[in-house]
Amino acid sequence: MFRKLRSLDEAKRILKQNFTPKPVGVEQVPLSLAHNRVLAENVVAPIDVPPFNRSTMDGYAVKAADTFGAEEDRPIALKLCGSVRVGETPKVTVEKGTTVEIVTGAPLPKGADAVVMLEYVVQKNNTIFTHRSVSKGENMMKAGSDIHKDEVILKKSQTLSSREIGVLAALGFAQVNVYKRPRVAVVSTGAEIVEPGKPLSPGKIYDINAHTISAAVTECGGEPISLEIVPDETNQLKATLRKALDSADILMTSGGVSVGPTDIIPKVLNTLGKPGVIVSGIAVKPGKPATIAIVDGKPVFSLPGHPTSSLLIFHILARSVILGMAGRREETPVTVKAVASAKMFPARGRRTFVMVSLTGDKSGGLVASPVALGLSGAITTLAKADGFVEIMERQQFINAGDVVTVHLFKPLRDVS
Numbered sequence: 001m002f003r004k005l006r007s008l009d010e011a012k013r014i015l016k017q018n019f020t021p022k023p024v025g026v027e028q029v030p031l032s033l034a035h036n037r038v039l040a041e042n043v044v045a046p047i048d049v050p051p052f053n054r055s056t057m058d059g060y061a062v063k064a065a066d067t068f069g070a071e072e073d074r075p076i077a078l079k080l081c082g083s084v085r086v087g088e089t090p091k092v093t094v095e096k097g098t099t100v101e102i103v104t105g106a107p108l109p110k111g112a113d114a115v116v117m118l119e120y121v122v123q124k125n126n127t128i129f130t131h132r133s134v135s136k137g138e139n140m141m142k143a144g145s146d147i148h149k150d151e152v153i154l155k156k157s158q159t160l161s162s163r164e165i166g167v168l169a170a171l172g173f174a175q176v177n178v179y180k181r182p183r184v185a186v187v188s189t190g191a192e193i194v195e196p197g198k199p200l201s202p203g204k205i206y207d208i209n210a211h212t213i214s215a216a217v218t219e220c221g222g223e224p225i226s227l228e229i230v231p232d233e234t235n236q237l238k239a240t241l242r243k244a245l246d247s248a249d250i251l252m253t254s255g256g257v258s259v260g261p262t263d264i265i266p267k268v269l270n271t272l273g274k275p276g277v278i279v280s281g282i283a284v285k286p287g288k289p290a291t292i293a294i295v296d297g298k299p300v301f302s303l304p305g306h307p308t309s310s311l312l313i314f315h316i317l318a319r320s321v322i323l324g325m326a327g328r329r330e331e332t333p334v335t336v337k338a339v340a341s342a343k344m345f346p347a348r349g350r351r352t353f354v355m356v357s358l359t360g361d362k363s364g365g366l367v368a369s370p371v372a373l374g375l376s377g378a379i380t381t382l383a384k385a386d387g388f389v390e391i392m393e394r395q396q397f398i399n400a401g402d403v404v405t406v407h408l409f410k411p412l413r414d415v416s
Contacts, residue, residue: 021324179327
């Protein structure tokens with residue numbers, strides 16, 4: 001039996017007392033590989049953006065004062081003294097009474113402070129006639145109007161999406177300093193487990209957990225390291241877990257944590273380093289066998305073999321640790337309100353997580369329908385559930401028709 005079944009809140013407190021997640025280091029990566037990485041420092045703009053006054057329209061660069069009074073029936077004549085194209089340095093200066101032809105994106109020549117749009121101008125030989133006046137700064141962007149040099153434009157701990165990558169490119173960065181991704185070793189245990197792609201002999205099942213957990217690790221900003229599948233044999237298990245701890249920052253195992261004769265993970269963990277197992281069994285459903293250890297400063301999460309239980313425990317316990325070690329901010333859980341379609345009962349004395357699927361009702365609201373957890377090894381819950389409803393330990397039940405909070409596994413798409 002478990003030494004002592006801890007409440008979920010107690011398990012989180014014990015984990016927090018024994019381990020504080022911190023970024024595992026900093027590295028410089030090329031901009032092409034920086035997407036979805038986390039900045040390890042503030043980014044200060046080394047240049048103005050744009051770096052020069054530029055036209056935002058095709059037309060003619062002018063001194064705005066030269067166009068004052070221009071109207072449809074009383075155009076003002078200006079002498080054309082040259083042109084400017086994109087990517088070239090202007091070789092002419094706009095003097096009083098003159099103008100320069102210009103295209104969108106080209107730098108304004110010296111002396112110009114506005115652009116008259118092409119459609120308001122008629123050109124005859126080397127003279128243009130503008131039928132509309134412009135004010136100073138019209139149809140142009142001033143140097144630094146988007147980003148000022150020495151401005152903090154991106155902040156430490158910001159995750160780099162396509163938008164931030166564009167900002168870095170505009171500032172001329174070829175590399176950027178980001179937090180290293182914590183290396184997370186993922187080990188599946190059990191004599192019945194077979195790697196997908198290999199022949200499936202009688203009595204065997206394909207390894208689900210290594211792949212779902214590895215994907216979840218990646219979603220948190222970690223770098224999963226999949227090791228070989230290990231049978232429930234003490235010496236092999238001890239050697240594999242030692243190898244995993246030597247090569248990774250975090251260890252995740254699945255299976256071998258219940259109370260059967262082959263459930264030896266907690267005993268093995270206690271031989272690998274101090275303080276060893278700090279939580280062995282949690283008063284939750286599903287996921288009661290979950291075990292947490294700290295081995296010489298490295299966290300170990302030993303998850304149940306049941307795929308849905310394994311992924312749930314990952315989300316409620318391990319996820320925040322990986323986020324912290326990746327330098328990522330803890331995200332606010334995405335939740336929605338829904339009406340329970342059926343009565344939901346908790347397990348006595350345990351925090352219960354009821355997997356639910358969501359559908360829309362006629363009024364435009366959401367209906368949460370329980371998804372059967374299934375027997376050990378059942379996998380359909382993973383595909384059918386949109387999220388879960390949390391029932392506290394002292395709550396007796398949730399009635400059909402009650403409004404519940406659904407914690408989503410991912411942003412909700414259209415439901416019907």
